[in-house]
Amino acid sequence: MNGIYYYKNMKRTFTLIVFFIILLITDSALAQKATWIYYPGDFDIWLGNKMQNRRTDRGAFLPVLWKMDSHYVLVEFHKDFDVPATEEVKLYVEGMYNVKVDGQAFVGYPKSITVPSGHHKVSLKVYCQDRVPAIFVQGKTIVSDDSWLVTFEDKEWIDATGKVSDKSGTTYLNAGAWNFNDPLSPPSKFSLPTVPQHAMSSDKKANSFFLDFGKETFGFVKLHGLKGKGKLHIYYGESKEEAQSVDHCETLDELMINESAKKDSVMELSKALRYVNVQFDSGVSVDSVSMLYEYAPLTQRGAFRCSDEEINKIYDISKYTLQLATREFFIDxxxxxxxxxxxxxxxxxxxxxxxxxxxxxxxxxxxALRGKDPVTSHINTIMDYTFYWFLSINDYYQYTGDKTFIKQFYPRMQTLMDYCLSRRDKNGMMAGLPGDWLFIDWADGLSKQGELSFEQLLFCRSLETMAICAKLNNDNEGAAKYQALADELKAKIFKLYWNEQKHALVHSLIDDKQSDNVTRYTNMFAIFFNYFNEQQKQDVKKNVLLNNNIQKITTPYMRFYELEALCAMGEQGYVLKQMKDYWGGMLKLGATSFWEEYNPDKKGAEVYAMYGRPFGKSLCHAWGASPIYLLGKYYLGVKPLTAGYSTWVAEPNLGGLKWMEGTVPTPEGNIKMYCSNTHIKIKGENGTGTLRIKSKSKPSCKDASVISKGNHIYELIITKDKAYNITYTEL
Known part of the structure; x- marks a missing residue:
């Protein structure tokens, strides 16, 4: 009997324990997760300032060339909540603050507040000069997230009776947030992670080390067992020649050592390097040298492999180049x-x-690029870079479908466009005023005089972007205005710059007359902007893009667009050879990441020279990684048709490859494809796709209807999460 009684009590106790565990889990699950929030865009500007002011030129601080804005130092945060039961709310704040519930302020700087049940408005006002004003609010139902409203001027005032004014004149935005989900790790403590990295080889002498880390890398040099008194120098090099050149290497560190006991020392600033030359006085000793590799913790979702191993290597080095140049921001x-x-x-x-x-x-x-109002110059002081900024927003929307971002920052688009419109000349075009840098490309002898067709083309596309974003913001008047301006400018471009004899858009107008010069830039952009008719496209391809008498492009920056234009014209076979010649040429010179500029005519150490400096050239430049884009968009052929890949198209083009396979990421999953000259396998995890293929005969697919579009072009509809296997004959 006692055993049975004991068993029943144990069973009852166990049941109660399980019940309470479930209750705790349920209660925890019901509690909302909080995150740090701030005025939208302010953390980005603050972090951009912090990062860009790390630049040094042989140890000397080198600041940026343009206006730097700051965050708002006083910000008001608020949100209304329906609180089912009294709850304790913890507060974490960056800066001085007050906190109110339903307009009633708490005394001092409370670390937590008690909020009774009912409908309540919780608000905090925060001042912070050296960091971005930010809050982390954690209760059960009262939590901080991007649904809170924020403003930098609440326009609140009190009349003689003590009545608080209404706030109808205040502009509120949704709070900014990222992934700062730990109350003890506020935005101001953000830094990129690091991992130890050791050299592939190390040549140690009495008073020096010379290290080779095997490939281009980035991080903080670490000195192990540092001891003694005297000077220590570190000379960094992307090439061996640069690290050996103590007088001309671009980056270095100089330290005064005064250590009586051995210690490890990490350099204050991260550096780009492959080679490291450490030299020190006889009174200093160092046991060994390593580094902490610094990286952005992003996942590689895209992939590409094909039958050509050189292209595979180019793709891999491109990914590594982009990975290195992706830090807190995308840098050059x-x-x-x-x-x-x-x-x-x-x-x-x-x-x-x-x-x-x-x-x-x-x-x-x-x-970070846009900064704050008022606008006093072009972005980076470069006219074409302002236009790229507008274009980037349109692309961002097309690929991600993120309307919220467009709506939040449309006012900053308007004021920047107002600045551009105010700087037009008498012909309604952008010719460049004092303080404007017209860049286009690094090219010897490239004229920047007069009204450049390239600038007008980018300006026209920017106006079209404004019209699109105006519609997304229900600004019908603005949409009509911007579209009319774009249409007018586009007509001017073809009336004033198109030359029937040259079968191309000329480079510039000087004193209202066409120059004789034809360059590739305007013409290739007009192709993938789809501004040309079919005859004009063919004329430009023959007379400009495939014409060796037209000045050649030597930077990967503009090769990106030149090869895109050719791909858009179906010249994947030609482009494949160009990739192998150009990027393959850098690989033959030992490149482990792709460069700022490559000219096959340069030999020996001169391949590292630029800007009048023997090692001025960047050997890891983001714009060198363009094969990632070309292979994804024009060989796998995947791109969105409507915002966020709600509909998309895949137009595979082998370009002479025997087979290829890859993954293209989308907002909600991936699109995966394998393609040979007889078979295609495809599956999409986002939206509805159209597979468009060229085939000598009608393709076969048991899971989808094949629709003929004429001229040996066929289409299949690809539904979400369904795999398709197609047999065809490459045309």
């Missing part, structure tokens, strides 16, 4: 500038959509 190169340049970033966004598909790095970079 990891050695020299380490700044955020709009033209470089625009290409990184495109590569990102076919590799990481990381939206926060895109929007963070866009916002």
């Amino acid at each position: 190169g990891i050695k020299r500038d380490r700044w955020i340049w709009s033209g470089d970033a625009y290409q990184s966004y495109a590569m990102n959509y076919y590799s990481f598909f990381d939206s926060p790095t895109v929007t963070r970079t866009i916002l």
Whole structure:
């Protein structure tokens, strides 16, 4: 009997324990998760300032060339909540603050507050000068997230009776947030992670080390067992020649050592390097040298493999190049500038959509570039970089479908476009005023005089982007205005710049007359902007893009667009050879990441020279990674048709390859494809796709209807999460 009684009590106790565990789990699950929030765009600007002011030129601070804005130092946060039961709410704040519930302020700086049941408005007002004002609010139902409303001016005032004014004049936005989900790790403590990395070889002498880390890399040099008194120098090199050149290497560290006991020392600033030359006085000793590799923790979602091993290597090195140049933001190169340049970033966004598909790095970079009002110059002071900024927003929307971002920051688009419109000349075009840098490309002898057709083309596309974003914001008047301006400018471009004898758009107008010069830039952009009719496209392909008498492009920056234009014209076979010649040429010179510029005519150490400096060239430049984009968009042939891949198309083109396979990321899953000259396998995890293929005869697929579109082109509808196997004969 006692045993039975004991068994029943144990069973009852066990049941109660399980019940309470379930209750605790359920209670925990019901509690909402909080995150740090701030005024949208402010963390991006603050972090951009912090990162870009790390640049040094042989140890000397080298600041940016343009206006730097700051975050708002006083921000009001609030949200209304329906609280089912009294709850304790913890507060974590970056800065001085007050907190109110239903307009009633708490005394002092409370770390937690008690909020009774009912409908309540919780608000905090935060001041912080050196960091971004930010809050982390954690209760059961009262939590901080991006649904809170924020403003930098609440326009609140009190009359003689003590009545608080209404706030109808205040503009509120949804709070900014990223992934700061730990109350003890606020935005101001953000840093990229690091992992130890050791050299592939180390040549140690009495007073020096010379290390080779095997490939281009980035991080903090670490000195182990440092001891003694005297000077220590570290000379960094992307090439062996640069690290050996103590007088001309681009980056270095100089330290005064005064250590009586052995210690490890990590350099304050990260550097780009493959080789490291450490030299020290006889009174100093160092046991060994390593580094901490610094990286952005992003996942590679995109993939590509094919029958050509050289193309596979080019793809892999391109991914590594982009990975190195993706830091807190998309930067240009990891050695020299380490700044955020709009033209470089625009290409990184495109590569990102076919590799990481990381939206926060895109929007963070866009916002850091834009800064705050008032607008006093072009982005990076470069006219074409302002236009790339507009284009990047349109691309971001097409690939991600993120309307919220467009709606939040449309006012900043308007004020920047107002600045552009105010700087037009008497012909309604952008010719460049004092303070404007007209870049286009690094090219010897490229004229920047007069009204450049390239600038008008980008300006026209920017106006079209404004019309699209105006519609998304229900600004019908603005949409009509911007579209009318775009239509008018487009008509001018073809009336004033098209030359029937040259079968191309000329480079410039000087004193209202066409120049004789034809360059590739405007013409190739007009192809993938789809501004030309079919005859004009063919004329430009023959007379410009495939014409060796037209000045050649030597930077990967503009090769990106030149090869895109050719791919858009169906010249994948030609482009494949160009990739093997151009990027393969860098590989033959030992490149482990792709460069800022490559000219096959340069020999020996001169391949490293640029800007009048023997090692001025960046050997890891984001714009060198364009094969990622080309292979994803024009060989696998995958791109969105409507925003966020709600509908998409895949037009595979082998371009002479025997087979290829790859993965293209989308907002909600991946699109995977294998293609040979007889078979295609495809599966999409997002939206509805159209597979468009060229085949000598009608393709066969048991799971889908094959529709003939004429001229040996066939289409199949690809539904979400369904695999298709197609047999065809490559045309």
